[in-house]
Amino acid sequence: MWAKLALKLFSREFKRGELTVISAAIALAVLTVLTLSMVTDRIGQSIEEKSSAFIAADRVLASNHVLPAEFLDKANQDNLRTAKITYFDTMLFAGDEMQLGSVKAVSNTYPLKGELKVKTSLTGQPEVTTEIPSRGEVWLSESVFYALNIKVGDKVELGAATFTASHIVAEEPDAPFNVFSSSQRILINEADIAVTEVIQPGSRVFYRQLYAGDKNNLDAFYAWLKPQMKENQNWYGVKDRQSPISNSLNRAESYLLLAGLLGIILAAVAIAVSAKRYCERQYDPVAMMKTLGGSRAMIRKIYLLHLSLVCSLSVIVGLLIGYGLQAIATDYLAQTMGSVLPSASAKPWIIAISTGVICAVMFSIKPLLDLFDIPPLRVLRRNLGDRLLVSKVHLAMSALTVFLLMWLFSNNIKISAILFLSTAFLIAVLFGLSKVIFGGGRKLGLSPGNSWSLAIASIQKRANVNAVQLISFALAIKLLLFLIVLKNDMISDWQSQLPENAPNSFLVNITEQELEPITSFLAQNDMPTSDFYPVVRGRVNAVNGELVAREVSQEDNEKKDEEARSGIGRELNLTWRKDLPNQNELIDGAWFSENSVAEASVEESMLERLDVKIGDTLTFLIGAQSFDAKITSVRKVNWTTLKPNFFIILSPDVLASFPATYISSVNVKEEKKREFNELMRQYPTVNVIDVESFIKQIRSTIEQVSLAIGFVLAIVVACGALVLISQVQASLGERMQEIVILRTLGAKGRLIKNATLYEFLLLGVTAGLVAAIVSDIALLIVQKQMFDLAGKFHPHIWVIGPAVGGLFVACLGYLMIARTMRKNTQGLLRSLA
Structure with missing residues (x-):
């Protein structure tokens, strides 16, 4: 009722x-x-x-030593698409010319995400390709053609093998966004690695395995993979990378x-x-x-x-x-x-x-x-x-x-x-x-x-x-x-961060003699640039006189000195300047004065990584020479700006006597591309890194x-x-x-x-x-x-x-x-x- x-x-x-x-x-x-x-x-x-195109896959497994083939076999069983990449640096020869370049050897399924674009001539237009270099072929970035003074179809020597330079690499979906990395890109088929005979015991080689597929399948595969990963291996996606897109x-x-x-x-x-x-x-x-x-x-x-x-x-x-x-x-x-x-x-x-x-x-x-x-x-x-x-x-x-x-x-x-x-x-x-x-x-x-x-x-x-x-x-x-x-x-x-006039190219490896003519060329052709920064490679060797731990090789079974102070296991790009860069913010301490002697400004994350503070003394090693610098300021750096940035900046008196190369970023409008290419021909040793496609993405x-x-x-x-x-x-x-x-x-x-x-x-x-x-x-x-x-x-x-x-x-x-x-x-x- x-x-x-x-x-x-x-x-x-x-x-x-x-x-x-x-x-x-x-x-x-x-x-x-x-x-x-x-x-x-x-x-x-x-x-x-869509953003996965930045790493050419949904997930990447990175390693400093060879990765087991069983990882790929397991991924294929889990309905994932896979690809392999091997990176190493070597010399490239064409007649009497030579050029150090970064080799990227890829498998037939590369890239899993994104598009690879190539040109068939130096004046041609980029076209999307679904192919990779055939056996005996090598695809080179445009700057390599200028550096070696060759054209499409010419022969080049890479290690013990001779290849045909058949295409120009215009865009790579996973090109490294690092202005200090080599812009001399060399793309080959992974099957040609052996014939080059470049990789020998002790060679510096980096390995990548790419994975793409359903998220649930990726998560299940990672659950299986994680217990087997080594300390020097890294599993990441596009959001894990420190970049503007992430x-x-x-x-x-x-x-x-x-x-x-x-x-x-x-x-x-x-x-x-x-x-x-x-x-x-x-x-x-x-x-x-x-x-x-x-x-x-x-x-x-x-x-x-x-x-x-x-x-x-x-x-x-x-x-x-x-x-x-x-x-x-x-x-x-x-x-x-x-x-x-x-x-x-x-x-x-x-x-x-x-x-x-x-x-x-x-x-x-x-x-x-x-x-x-x-x-x-x-x-x-x-x-x-x-x-x-x-x-x-x-x-x-x-x-x-x-x-x-x-x-x-x-x-x-x-x-x-x-x-x-x-x-x-x-x-x-x-x-x-x-x-x-x-x-x-x-x-x-x-x-x-x-x-x-x-x-x-x-x-x-x-x-x-x-x-x-x-x-x-x-x-x-x-x-x-x-x-x-x-x-x-x-x-x-x-x-x-990305205004209409944002820099879309970086000029790297400019010598002291080339600085003035290049600066004049860019100014005359209405190509605005950021400041030119001098760059010297150096290592932080000690903190307050205490040696820091050096990088060890897992492949050679080297053991880390557990008692040594934590440090950076690689060389850093050091610079010096009088003024604070406009993309940097001083958050502690004082910037250099006219009377500064042997002072250093450290980026905030590097300060934590080195476990140092203002007043500590850093010892740097450049070649066989060492010198000290006292930390006097801490900076917050906006890494998303398309301008050169540095972890450590030194006062001008410290590095003035060291030979340096220079780096800058430049905005090249579409109608100025021909004049800019002329610059590349005049100075083939200058590395030009084009980030136009990166900015568009x-x-x-x-x-x-x-x-x-x-x-x-x-x-x-x-x-x-x-x-x-x-x-x-x-x-x-x-x-x-x-x-x-x-x-x-x-x-x-x-x-x-x-x-x-x-x-x-x-x-x-x-x-x-x-x-x-x-x-x-x-x-x-x-x-x-x-x-x-x-x-x-x-x-x-x-x-x-x-x-x-x-x-x-x-x-x-x-x-x-x-x-x-x-x-x-x-x-x-x-x-x-």
Whole structure:
């Protein structure tokens, strides 16, 4: 019997719209989480897949010694595509000319990701190829042709073998982005390694195995591989590399994760407010049922069934709408990105359903318990039950629910904890501030018949309700400002790193005699350059007189001296200059002065690696000569700028007597390519590293990331707007009663309308101001901690926050109750009944 009554009551309430608010809130939570999760999941997979071209694979296994063939066999069994690369340096000969180059021997399946582009003549255009050099062929970078003074089709000697230089390597997907690495690229077939006879015991050789395939297969393979890896082997993906693209991807991933977490907070607030409002509107029906003999158990069953039906229907609607939204969004994004986005995993569906069910249950427990306790006498005394106490246990459980949902969504307890605690602190501050603001309003001189006076009086009367509304408004505005400003700062930072006139080539190995004519040539041909840095190769040999550990060879079974101090097992590129480079920031100590003698400035990560501090003395070894330099400053270096950067910079007096070569970066416009090639012909010993294709890939990826971020931001903005709507709807019933009373007392319609508008305006301005200040403080912390951006204040949002908050809340609130105010008094009384 109770089930039939429950269904009949559910149908009646559904038709009357009593369930609209809570149903919409639950559906909102589900569709928000599903859309955000699926969009970020699919876009993240797409961007990572495209960015994998930077390493020519999904994952790479790097080693300083030969890798077992069984690794590749196992990977093939796990349905992974594989390839092999072997790197070594050697001399290349053509007649009387010779050139040191970096050999890259590849297997037939190279590259697994990305495109290899070649030219068939020095003046030809790059073309994509799916081939690799045939046996007996060698493909060379353009600078090698100039250095050896040969043309396509000529013979060259590499080790003990003779090869035909059949193609020019224009672009490699995994070309090393290291301005100090050799630009003299030599590509051969791995089957030709043996005939060169270059690799001998003790040769310096590097090995790579490339893997590509499904993420689950890659994870399973790595689980098998990890126990067998040696200490000097490294497994990495594109996001693990220290490069502009990996930094961009990691930042974007953090932003999308942050947006999703904030979206969950907003959805949870909407459900909590809606559940409370729905239960409050059921006080009278429950009191009536109890008066007519309805038992507590029967009422409990009726409303638990209502909750189950509402939850089920809302989750289904949310899933359908969410899936439709993400389909529309990802189709548009796929067309913009020029690729088909991968399918989403099952995780977004699980998270979305869990979010809807958990929020509906947890945020409805306390309001439902209050509903069951409504006394029958309420049919006579309508105010009974209106002042039920807030349960601290329920608040704690609700807070724990939000935290668990954030943790479930992010799978990162640290980020979840930071955001949760900062939001909880914000709510506490806002609640206390609202009490002060609304309480202080009582001291204002109010005049009867004034719209402002009526608005302030209304705020005072609903102090507790308005405190909750203020918190909700401020929280929504704060999160929106937070995401919008962070997005703009991130994109501005990316664009500042790669402006239109960013250097697209590096000139390396310029001698002292070549410096002046090359500088003049570039200036005459309108090719802007960065500073020219002198470079000397040297090793940190000791710290404060204590020798550092040297590099050992695992292949030769050398043992590391465990008692030696930690150091750098390779030579560093050292430079000297009077002025601090503009892409460097001095974070400790003082820069060199005119009287500096034997001083050194160390980059912050190198400071930690060497375990040194300002005042320590470093001993350098260059060839057979050693010298000391005292650390006087620490620098933070922006490695993402396309300019030369150094771990250690010395004062000019230290290295001035050492022979050095110079390095610089230059911007070569397309119409200046011919003149630039002429420079390469005139100075064949100068290494030219073209990073144009690298810059294009980075810009393309950043555009895709920015587009994804913009769409996710739009979803969160919509979510924030719906939270504001749910808050306004929560007070509609009480506002209708006030309108009836004011009209009965003779108040004019214009007075009531203006008072309502001013009330929302005051709430919006206050919420916007608090939100802007708190948002800016939070941004200052998050930018440094999560995104490695220069933290800064944004004074403009302190104006934009109150202005937009006041305008938005006022317009939204007024529009929502405009229909109510258009009703006559009799119509309002019927609605209240």
